[in-house]
Amino acid sequence: MDRDIRLKRLHFRSHHRGTKEADLLIGGFFDSAHARWSDAEIALFEELIEEQDVDIMAWAIGMEPAPERYAGSIVEALKQLNYVPVAK
Template sequence: MDRETRLKRLRFRAWHRGTKEADLLIGGFFDAHHAGWSDAEVTLFEALLEEQDVDIMAWALGTQPTPVRFAGPVMAALKNVTYVPIAE
């Protein structure tokens, strides 16, 4: 599948997690960062989306240690939650 189609599918999956909190965290992260990802980072994000939302959110918020397989620049960016829009 070409990169554009792959990213469209990932965007859908990132924004349709099952809870509004996970949608904002994971979908917002995707929107803010996907344009600069390498193919390896896209593959890593695909693998991350296979994990449970509660785990992803715990890793992003630092309440649980990040598994070694996800450690690196993508997770470091996910932990910087400034990309989550906050309604005033």
Template sequence: MLSDPELKRLHWRAHHRGTREADMLVGGYFDANHAWWSAEQRALFSAMLEEQDVDIMAWAHGTAEPPERFSGPMIDQLKTLDYIRISR
């Protein structure tokens, strides 16, 4: 369980997006990566959570280019989609 209040807040926001697909995408990304984020990366993720789910999903699927401030390693990792757990 997360003990850091900021990480708890980010966890909740990442997992409660409004649609199951967005919860899986954004929440799964948080779960897979938050442990080694710096303060700057946390702030960038927090800013990304302010964006619309359809935009975040389009960036992850490569159907739209992210704004310059989000371009880079975070979006590159988001695009891998290998952090999403799916039952088989």
């Protein structure tokens, strides 16, 4: 599949998770990081996005360790939480 099509699909799936909190966390992360991803990182995010929102959110805030297969640059960047917009 073409890289642009994959990214458009991931953009939609990242922003339409089912809860506002997951949309902000996962969608905000996608928006801030996807332009730098290699094809391997895109593939990893495609796998990650299939996980349950509560699990992804727990990995991001450090409540649970991420599975070994997700360890690396994407999960480490997800843990930074500097991509979540904060209303003032």
